[in-house]
Amino acid sequence: MNTTVTNPIRARGIRKAFGPLEVLKGVDLDLASGEVVCILGPSGSGKSTFLRCLNHLEKPDAGLVELNGEPMGYRPEDGKFRELSGRALQKQRATIGMVFQRFNLFPHLSVMQNVMEAPRRVLKLSRKEAAERARRLIERVGLAEKLDTYPAALSGGQQQRVAIARALAMEPSVMLFDEPTSALDPELVGEVLDVMRSLSEVSAMSMIVVTHEISFAKSVADRVIFMDGGVIVEQGKPDEVLSRPTQQRTQAFLRRILE
Ligand SMILES: Nc1ncnc2c1ncn2[C@@H]1O[C@H](COP(=O)(O)OP(=O)(O)OP(=O)(O)O)[C@@H](O)[C@H]1O
């Protein structure tokens, strides 16, 4: 009997340099199903680059990412890996939802149209199916009354919630969040974190969240990772890493952001 459970994400030895600048120096990460991992670290430590390597927006120089047991961005052929492109890559990438710091909604499309676009184009859902799915997800992020509104008429927090609904519309098996609240006014942060919290608690979504929201990490994360200089310096249970870090670099960073 095969009892092996495939992790949604398995990354091994991820390296990435931009010219002479070594940004990732061999990063490993396993994300278990339903697990929430928060990544913290100073500016320039490679957090965004790492997330972008996970969904092959950035091609690692070395190492391998597996998504649900399949090599991300490649297909095995004659004992070699051949890089995917076009539709095949787009389809694989669709199983990873990504939400960025800046809401990247289409400005010329309404909330409904923003959420329906990728399921229509990539998954080839009928208009009716895509609309039903979109309506359900928009309600779920608390924006039922904004279906026909355009992004410019939404607050930053509302735009970010639409961005989450839009990612969920592809029914991803993993969600990646790159500082989803750091561009928001403080009073709008909570509504976005609440949606993310419910995604974890109600839907058991597997998530990697780059964030400096310490209280969110403490209460939602199963594991916290501290990255610096392109490596994982320390990781563990939120309480361990955030309240009793063992590494001097983690201690210094936390002192800085908590002061
Ligand atoms: N496409 C690129 N070309 C050249 N350098 C890049 C590129 N992308 C990132 N870098 C550099 O790689 C380093 C790591 O960047 P990255 O965005 O991954 O850091 P980060 O940890 O996400 O930082 P922040 O907290 O500021 O978002 C930085 O020095 C950045 O300038």
Ligand SMILES: [Mg+2]
């Ligand atoms: Mg970043």
